[in-house]
Structures are given as structure tokens and as C-alpha cells.
Amino acid sequence: MRSQRFQNRVTAGRLTLPAAIFISVTCWVLSAVLLPDSDIRRESYPLWEAFRNACIPAWGNRLSSFLLYSVIGYFLIGLNNAFAIIRMRASVQTAIYFLLVSVCPAIHTVYTGDLAAVIFLIALYFLFRSYQQPKPAGYLFHASVFIGTGSLLFPQLTFFMPVFWIGAYSFQSLHPKSFSASLIGWSVPYWFLLGYAYISGQMELFCQPFRELADFRPIRFGFQPWELATTGYLFLLYIVSSSHCLVTGYEDKIRTRSYLHFLIFLNFCIFVYMGVQPALYPHLLSLLLIGISILTGHLFALTNSRSSNIFFIIMLAGLFILFGFNLWTLLQIH
Secondary structure: OOOHHHHHHHHHHHOOOHHHHHHHHHHHHHHHHHHHHOOOOOOOOHHHHHHHHHOOOHHHHHEEEEEEHHHHHHHHHHHHHOOOOOOOOOOOHHHHHHHHHHHOOOHHHOOOHHHHHHHHHHHHHHHHHHHOOOOOOHHHHHHHHHHHHHHOOOOHHHHHHHHHHHHHHHHHOOOOHHHHHOOOHHHHHHHHHHHHHHOOOOOOHHHHHHHHHOOOOOOOOOOOOOHHHHHHHHHHHHHHHHHHHHHHHHHHHHHHHHHHHHHHHHHHHHHHHHOHHHHHHHHHHHHHHHHHHHHHHHHHHOOOHHHHHHHHHHHHHHHHHHHHHHHHHHHHHH
16 A cells, blocks of 8 residues: 555545545534525425425435435445446545535535435436346336436426437437337326326426426526636546546446446536526536546546646645635625
8 A cells, every 4th residue: 555656545545435424524514504594595496395395304404415415425336336437346436426515515405406416316327227238118217217206306307318318329228119218207207296286286386397497597607606616626627537538448348438428428418508507506516526426536546647646636635725715705605
């Protein structure tokens, strides 16, 4: 271990994940103490408001958010173990995920995107399972069911269905039968919603998700300082890690290379969506951090050069600077 670089000692160390969780909890407590006014954020979407009022007590707002992110972190380990994206049983992607979430105090409260991100990750699992399957219809059906379920609370998740179809096409699992299965799968949650709305006499509930989809806000540059700083940091990680995947892709299996290329494309789409709809930034950030964590984990776990070690140290120091800047700018707002 002494002969290894600092980057490799951290990424392969057994204490890396516990340390990342401890840092995350510390940042969560600090943001709760300094930003108590941001505990509850009201949103205008009725289905989400009804779900949160019924399932999440006001005192458990931040705790529920942390638990949702913890579930995503656990699923990231399972996703890597199932598909060997990083070519080893690694938890570095989860450690990176906890650190990235921690430096964004504005998302330490429950957002629609938090729950949507959990469902989104499960949908990714089924999409990856469809890779070159002789009968992929079942996998795409289940992936679309989860996308449809998540879109009940975060309607804009529906816009990622074409992205999933492109991914299925690259995985050689998009056929007329599987395409039809994905459409049926997406519609299943809405059939249940239609039945409930009809029985309860609240047809407005069924129409609301489609109205949210049609409510495309004007494209304008309306980012807050913490959003610009966070996006810049994440975009730098995205560019470097994506370039590494593309340049050294020959070292991975064809299957792994397909997964990584899809994640690169998916993250690019999320960045574009953030740019044209700044109002949805906190929700989309929860989705973006999933792919960024996997790509960055792949970069740091599988490189062993002087330049990658320097970049790792700079990015690690940048995390603490970013947390301080984000906290300071949010304090100015509140």
C-alpha cells in the first residue's frame, strides 16, 4: 500500500466508504443547523404534495432525503457488482456519490427528484439487463413501469423514455415487440391513477401529470451561483471521466463499453435539459449525480498515473471548497 499513489490508496481503501458517509452526515448536520429555513420546500405539483404530506412528516424532511440518497448509494454498489462496470467489486462510486451529494446543501431536503432518482436507478438496472437478450421485452417492460411510476411524482421523467429507447437500441434489445412492451409498461401506472381518479371523482389528478409535461418554461439563463459552481465542477468531472472511457475503452469488455457509452450519452442529455429548464435544476441534479458517480469511479479506480493522482487530489480539495462556497451563497439568500 505504501508504494501506491494517494489516489489508489483512497479508492481501494476499506475505510473510504465509511469516511465518505461520516463526511456526508457531518455536512448534513451542518447545513441543517445553518440553513433551518430550507427544511420544507413547497412545490405546486398536487400528486407530489399529497404523497409527501401522507408519507413524510415535517420533522423527517432532511432525514428522509438522506435515507433516499443512502438507498441510491447502496444500489450503486449492487449495479456495479451485477454488471462489472468498474471491473472490480468496488464501492468507490458510492463514496463519490455521497461526497457529491454532501457538497450541495440545497438538495439536503426532500425533492421530487430524490424519489425519482431511486426509481430511475432501478429502471437503469432493467435496461442494462436487456443487453443482447433474445427476449428483451420483459426487461424493457419493467424498466418502463418504473419510469412511468416515477413520472407520476416527477412528470418530466417521461422525457427520458426516448433516451432509454436509444440505449435499448445500442444494446440490441429494441425490437417492435420490446418497444410495444415499453409503451405498455410506461402506461401501467397511469391506468391505476385513472382508476383512482375516476372512483374518487378527482379526474384533475389524472390530467395533472400531462399538464406538467406541457408546461415547458421559457428558456433563460436563470441559475443561482451555487448551481453554476456545482455544474461547472460536475461538468469537469464528466468531461475528464468520459474522455477516459472513450480513449481506454478497448480495455473494457464490449458489454461494459456499451454501458459506459450510454451513461455518457445519458449525462449529456441531463446537462442539456438542465440548460434549457433551470427551474428543474434540483430535481435533475439528483439524476445527474448517479451517472457522474459511476463514470468518476471508473476513472479513479482504474487509473494509476501521476497526472490522474494530481487530478484526484485537486478534485478532492475542490469538493471542500465547493461545499464552503455553496453554503455561503445559500446563507446569503436566506
